[in-house]
Amino acid sequence: MADERLQTQPEQDINELLKVRRTKLAELQNNGKDPFQIMKFDVTNHAKDILNDFENFEGKIVALAGRIMSKRVMGKASFCNIRDLSGDIQAYVKRDEIGEEPYADFKKFDIGDIVGINGEVFKTHTGEISIKAVKVVLLSKSLQILPEKFHGLKDTDTRYRQRYVDLIVNPEVRDTFIKRSLIIREIRNYLDSKDFLEVETPVLVSTPGGAAARPFNTHHNALDQDIHLRISLELYLKRLIVGGLERVYEIGRVFRNEGLSVRHNPEFTLLELYQAYTDYYGMMDLVEDLFRNVAMKVLGTTQITYDGVEIDLSKPFERLTMVDAIKKYANIDFDQIPDETAAKALAKEHHIAYEERHKRGDIINLFFEEYVEEHLVQPTFIMDHPVEISPLASRKPENPDYTERFELFITKREMANAFSELNDPIDQRGRFEAQEALRAAGDEEANELDEDFLTALEYGMPPTGGIGIGIDRFIMLLTDSMAIRDVLLFPTMKTKE
Structure with a gap:
């Protein structure tokens, strides 16, 4: 035989x-x-x-x-x-x-x-x-x-370069990408059920904005001008809120000229949504319900396992301000650190590297990254970021050094970023100008000033809540995938010699 x-x-x-x-x-x-x-x-x-x-x-x-x-x-x-x-x-x-x-x-x-x-x-x-x-x-x-x-196809480099073979011989890989499609479908179903309108905005832009990231640059021959691949969906979607579309969302590719890691790929899928007449608390409620709803629809449960750890999406997500989170996990109270000089002295004392251009708010964020992120395994909203690291978020009326912003962390990873959106065109211009100063000082990831967006704000944007969710990281969570390349059909790879 x-x-x-x-x-x-x-x-x-x-x-x-x-x-x-x-x-x-x-x-x-x-x-x-x-x-x-x-x-x-x-x-x-x-x-x-x-x-x-x-x-x-x-x-x-x-x-x-x-x-x-x-x-x-x-x-x-x-x-x-x-x-x-x-x-x-x-x-x-x-x-x-x-x-x-x-x-x-x-x-x-x-x-x-x-x-x-x-x-x-x-x-x-x-x-x-x-x-x-x-x-x-x-x-x-x-x-x-x-x-x-x-033994199947185990070499990761070959698996990513020849995904077609990976899909043939590894059924669990095929299952992951089927789940990816279902997850995106259920996100759309959820937002459509909440009366959000799905829209499409430009991928090629004259001014890349909406995120702290370095863009990919190219040149349009017919127009004879430099253009960029978008790094965010934010500023065009806000223009639509100005235009009277009260609830909009887009699921689209964005491009950031950055390194490769288990969490980062130069092109990835982002969901951004904006809702008029609500704030970042409304966005917290929405994203918590979205995560819970999609998990139940796709997996049939809100109790999931990621890298051997049980994650419970059914319980109310914890809410901590960034300052309180640092106080909880590092026993450092930034409410007692009054200015930039004191913040830098504290950073030196704790051996945290910073740049001379950094302000007090930047130092707070460095302490958060050093002492807090590793503890944020279960779903946690980190709220009220310093204004220096939040150029598009509204200030907190009772404490204008901070903004109405939150990030959702699960499994030590940022899953979502949201604001009560800044709709004051004068304040927004000042924030953009501060970002331009950072660019002039060598920060290639600082936001660029977008005159047309400022003009749109001058026509009047209602109070608005907005949120961005990294679709690939969400899919990693729901498929128990350790690397972003495991949920991208064709991840970015260096060309073979």
């Missing part, structure tokens, strides 16, 4: 194996059986349908299509495992059922070939649900060799 599997023998020359496959294709084409000339196969069911409902399928004729993942040839009868979108199912192929010539052709099929099978649903004597083939059609010839069956 031959037992053809995904692995190749180490002593075999891969090039010879590839030549054999091309020879088989040439023979098929010479015999008028070119698989690439077959344009259609009518699929009636998927593997999962049959496996989950055998009682209703037993004895029925079905048509499935998929990729051969293993094959055992035993003289007059053979077994093969077929993988389609939903999973794997066994096919029993017998010479007396499909005919002598088709069976001879079938025996020459390779692992990785795509086939269509018509047949009867039954159980083997070992109890395995299978398809007894009455017809087998070669739909596409695989000219490459799949990775070894039992």
Whole structure:
């Protein structure tokens, strides 16, 4: 009995194996059986349908299509495992059922070939649900060799560069990306149910703004001007609030010319939404409900596990001001640190590196990053950021050194960033000018002044709450994925030499 599997023998020359496959294709084409000339196969069911409902399928004729993942040839009868979108199912192929010539052709099929099978649903004597083939059609010839069956495709560099192979041989990867689609669908369903309007805004912009990030730059030949890929969705969506669209959102790609890490990819998917006549408390309620609702819809539970840690989305999310969080986890009270000089002295005392351009609010943020973030495992809103690090957020009326801003942290990662949006055009101009001074001093991530946006604010923007959610990080959370590349179909990779 031959037992053809995904692995190749180490002593075999891969090039010879590839030549054999091309020879088989040439023979098929010479015999008028070119698989690439077959344009259609009518699929009636998927593997999962049959496996989950055998009682209703037993004895029925079905048509499935998929990729051969293993094959055992035993003289007059053979077994093969077929993988389609939903999973794997066994096919029993017998010479007396499909005919002598088709069976001879079938025996020459390779692992990785795509086939269509018509047949009867039954159980083997070992109890395995299978398809007894009455017809087998070669739909596409695989000219490459799949990775070894039992170890799969494990090399991460190859997995990311050849995601198509990763999807073929690692079913759990396919499940992750199916979940990704479902998560984004449920986000849309939730926001649509709250009367938000989905919109599209420019990807190519003359002024990149809305975030502290370095843009990708290019040149538009016809206009003869420099333009940029957007780093945020914010400023155009706010223009729509000015225009009277009271609830808007966009799910779109943004681009930041930054390094690669388990949390960062230069292009990623961002959700931003804006709602007139509410504030950052309204945004807290919305995002908490959104996370809970999407988890329940996609996973069927609000109790999730990430990297072995139980995360409870059902309980009210903790709310802490940034200053109180530092006091809680570092025992340092910035309410007692009156100015920039005292803040820098405190930073030196605690060996926290800072730049001379940094103000008191910047130092507060450095202490937060050093002492607090590592503790924020369960869902926590960190509120009331210093104005120096929040150029687009409204000041707190009772304490204008701070803003009505929050970030949501889960598993030590920022998941969302939100404001009571700054709608005072005079204050906004002053903030932009301060950011421009930072740019002049060498901060390439500082916001640029956007005159048209300031003009829009001068027409009047109502009180507005806004929020940005990193879709990829949210998907990482709900799929228990450790790296952002694991939830991006085609992550950014350095070109091979």
